[in-house]
Amino acid sequence: MSALLSATCAVPAAGAVLTAALPAGSSESRRRATKAVALGVSAVTLVLAAVVAARFEPHGDRYQLTESYSWIRSFGITFSLGVDGIGAVLALLTAVLVPMVMLASWHDADPGPAGPDGTFENRRRTQAFFALILAVEAMVIVSFYATDVFLFYVFFEAMLIPMYFLIGGFGDRAGGPESARQRSYAAVKFLLYNLLGGLVMLAAVIGLYVVAQDQGFGTFDLPTLASAVADGKLQLSGTAEKALFLGFFFAFAVKAPLWPLHTWLPNAMGEATAGTAVLITAVVDKVGTFAMLRFCLGLFPHASKTFAPAILVLALVGIVYGALLAVGQKDIKRLVAYASISHFGFIIMGIFALTSQGQSGATLYMVNHGLSTAAWMLVAGFLISRRGSRLIADYGGVQKVAPVLAGTFLIGSLATLSLPGLAPFVSEFLVLVGTFTRYPAIGIVATFGIVLAALYALLLYQRTMTGPVKDGVRTMPDLKARELAVVAPLVALTVLLGVYPKPLTDLVNPSVNATLSQVHETDPAPAHPVAATSGGEQK
């Protein structure tokens, strides 16, 4: 039993504690030391997560590098970790994005001008910000590695707390008291939505345990439960299975977020710092879609099939609705948020189309959306920090003043609209093909999402970057070295995975096929040849 997985989880957790405990103070050197420690910890985590992904043997066992420690025996709960291809890739994505987010947010948590009477500025602000990011990273990685349903639940729920403080406690400082109020509203909305989802899931977790215990499975171990369900040793009655599925799915659909449970996302992403917004949409929300694949399909195969059409319709509505609202946004960050809602519609559609192309497309989509949205949002954040405004109307002609900024922003925009050659294209194509083979009508309507994506992404670029140079933009500096260091790897990865997605698909496909076989589902026979550039082999 190697301790690689627990080390990958423990490093950021210990780093969070260490960062929080570093000496406070407003001197620049103290702050820089704090940031350096946090960045160093996240770099070590990245190395560990990469080692995990490298040591994962795609055609080996379903769960590898497994570890199990006794935790709460009374409830059959163990601290069990194990990794499949999907979990390995998503944990790696998290570990890649966190250092980028830290670099991009380098000055977001510096103490600003003191409060009205000069005494209330929190001297531990910097420590708190970076410690919270590391705490989120640790909890997200545990969720991706957990093979115990309860362990997953605990961290799925607990990650809300650091996230909540990140949203509510740190944001654009320029806004004044009004923006502080909106920020705390956004943080509370985020927490309440997700807490409600989590509590419903708690009821379902308890229900699952009680049902399983009645049949002699007093455990939360996912592989045990899933194989018992697959062998028919654990029989759930139709109603029970549906109720439990809905309980789990509700929580994941709030987190993902799926229309109509999405309304917290624009608030949260709009009010948080750009770095926190990336953490929300590219890291934390991925746990929701990941969990649909791993828990909903694995534990409740029949109910998943029953509800798949309804979920597909919701996902479709989300795709179109999110894209339409993105077109109409006046606020750059909210636009990115609505675009993400549209993208999450694609991911969920890929999962519940129950085809191998759809699901490997959805998994790739999670990674690609993470990378491309991170690039797009972080550059948008750099732009906003220069002008102090989130309104699109305040910008214009930036490409003449800051060409590098505008260029990277363009690449982010093009990735968002799934330009062929960039990574999101591969995954979006796979999702659409996978959906089309089973539900042609839904696949066709979803295609309009791409058209709308082109509209909102290019309109945003046109309004902010082209045209006459606006007043507040005239003296705008171009990207600094630190900012380039954030954007360059993201752009490089987006291009690389667009041209050569094979390493990723090799990792992911066996796990996807295993998931699909749990649902007793095979791909429909192709009526016409499919360009399976990178799709899963037919099963």
Next chain:
Amino acid sequence: MSAIAVLAAAGGNTPSIPAPHIEYGQLSPMLVVFGAAVAGILVEAFVPRRFRHWTQVTLALAGLVGAFVAVVVLAVQSHGFTRIDLLAMESVALDGPALFLQGVILLAAVVAVLTYAERKLEPKAGGLPADAFAAQAAATPGGEQERAALRAGFATSEVFPLTMFAVGGMLLFPAANDLLTMFVALEVFSLPLYLLCALARRRRLLSQEAAVKYFLLGAFASAFFLFGTALLYGYAGSVKLGDIGDVISGKAMTTPAQLSSTQSDVLVLTGLAMLAVGLLFKVAAVPFHSWTPDVYQGAPTPVTGFMAAATKVAAFGAFLRLFYVAFPGLRLDWRPVMWGVAILTMVVGAVLAVTQQDVKRLLAYSSIAHAGFILTGVIAVNKQGISSVLFYLLAYSFVTLGAFAVVTLVRDSKGEATHLSSWAGLGRRSPLVAAVFALFLLAFAGIPLTSGFTGKFAVFQAAASGGATPLVIVGVLSSAVAAFFYIRVIVLMFFSDPQPGGPTVAIPSAFTATAIGVGVVVTLGLGLLPQYFLDLASKASLFVR
């Protein structure tokens, strides 16, 4: 019993009633506490005023710790709670639940006494350090006599013996094996509490009003309990819980006279309902909850913390014993009603808490909602139900004590600043205190990795396996509502701007700091590594019949 024996002897009759056999060793936890209480009264009479505070604190802590050691020894001797006994002429039970709850009550009382002993928060009165209690309880609030008492630096150090008497009663309450002993225990712990509520140093009228309300309603509830006892005696011919259970389940031989009364269920159902009223009042379940916010708000905050934690433990202990020992056969009759009470308690507690503007009233409504959560475990009627309630009580009491201890620290010139608006921005001024309070609130809300979550999971799981799925769903939904108001306080502390001239956080002495520290350690410990205590609660969940 001994009183009857003495009477019989005095009447010149042959002493047909034997002298009771008392197992002093096994009753030692209660005897130690009562002994310390009596000694505390003597201290008031004989020790000079300036030494009294420290003498009382030392005596109370020594008594409580001694009693706790005795409980531990008894628990060890019981070989994992397998050897269970009836003591003192079968009127006191010595079994797992009794020992477990006595341990919890004693530890909670230790923490509470630590907060009582705090004298650094109040400004000095008459050149002497002052605690949270009235200088002279009998003086008219705002009158000349009170001012004189303040100038002289008087202190009501009687709070320590009063608390020890209350603790003694609480130890007996969940261990009482017959209804009369249970009633006596109820009165023994209630009367000192009524008094303690009236002793706040600040806002004395509010405090006295709280005490009067608590006393009047409490006396009413006690009368219900006593009347229920009488009816059940009429029904079963015994006040012993086990005998009542035997008669109800038809196991006991019945006399012809009893047969006529057992044939009608009116006596037993009315009696049961009245007992339940008395107990539901003590645990603050809806619709018997209306005293809670006023009393929690008016009582001195250390007393509120003690009351909120220890009373709940004792009352739920008695509740469990009553329903599992005396009424096992009547499940179908009492369950629907208890379902209704539990649902109402969870919903009303959570919803009304949302509208509160005072942190002590907010915690009061939160305690009502928590009573509802605990009731779902009680209703589970299985072994898991008992053990989950035991664990929940352990977890809940330390969170509560810690939270109220934090409340004592946030002060302005008028004493504790309990209005929520004055807590705005506390997180910026005193990050540590605000973070600790946020931890307690998150535990109340049942966020994973805190003790509150483990407890909630345990009771809900017990309820679900006991077939009470609707209760679990209501519980989950009201948890979501409850989360809203806990979060609201966190928002206020961390994300709102501090008001100029708002309260400051006083630096406490080691006493309150220890109390809060214990709360934090237990909250995190039972959240991260609860296995040992779950095992303990599970082993302890067997009632003696």
